Amino acid sequence: MRWFLKIATGDRGRAMMHGEYESMREICNISPSFAPRPICGGSCAEEHGRHYLLLEYHDLESGLPSPKDFARELAKLHSESRSPNGMFGFHLTTYNGNLPQDNTWTKSWETFFSNGIRSMLALEAEARGPSEDLQELSGTLLDEVIPRLLRPLESHGRAIKPSLLHGDLWVGNVATDKATGLPVIFDSSAYYGHHEYELSTLRPLKNEWSRECIETYHQYMPKDDPVEDWKSRHALYALRNMIIDSTLYPKEQRRRDDLIREIRQLVQESSEDCPATTLSH
Secondary structure, three states: OOEEEEEEEHHHHHHHHHHHHHHHHHHHHHOOOOOOOEEEEEEOOOOOOEEEEEEEOOOEEOOOOOHHHHHHHHHHHHHHOOOOOOOEEOOOOOEEOOEEOOOOOEOOHHHHHHHHHHHHHHHHHHHHOOOHHHHHHHHHHHHHHHHHHHHHHHOOOOOOOOEEEOOOOOHHHEEEEOOOOOEEEOOOOOEEEOHHHHHHHHOOOOOHHHHHHHHHHHHHOOOOOOHHHHHHHHHHHHHHHHHHHHHHOOOOHHHHHHHHHHHHHHHHHHHHOOOHHHHOO
């Protein structure tokens, strides 16, 4: 039997390993073949400040998995998972890269998502320094755009089932198992959220593989009502990943420039289409 060992250092490294252990364990409880099974984790007895995570080893093929197989397995994870308390969040902090996610249990998806955006924007400003443009646009994003696009999902008798999300499902965390030919996902930063969020990480690709993934996925998990808002919701969800990238790569100015441009676009679209009835409960 072969194993895969990950090592991290410091207090944050210990929290990261713990968060990933719990994330992968939750995924494997629903879909055992869809992710490497975590074996154990902890702190190295003879090397102070070093922490580890031991996982099942998978021999991986190069390239991306079949989009149809990947979408099917992802839809299974989302449809069959159940939040332990019916709320959005997770029972501990998980990390996107080395950035902590605000996983505080919340009854409303709009509130949970807003809290996460606010937390990530604060980390971005800490990493890069303040931006007047970003600060002004962020206020409108939080006060107007997010309510406009997410509140209708939980209004007028509608509700969202919190689904277990991988949390960082970009193409670098997806592969094909050589032994089974099936997709496998790894490096999870899980939480229970709106299932539509998960595929927003594929939005920047705009290629045939990502399009087929999304189309196949929606055969199993149809777009939520109001369907006409899906495109804008998809852009809003992708924005969170852009904030994370801008934070993780503070020396790349284009990351912040792209972020500001995308927020400005969402603000403009929201101001052009914001019927008062949409924002009522």
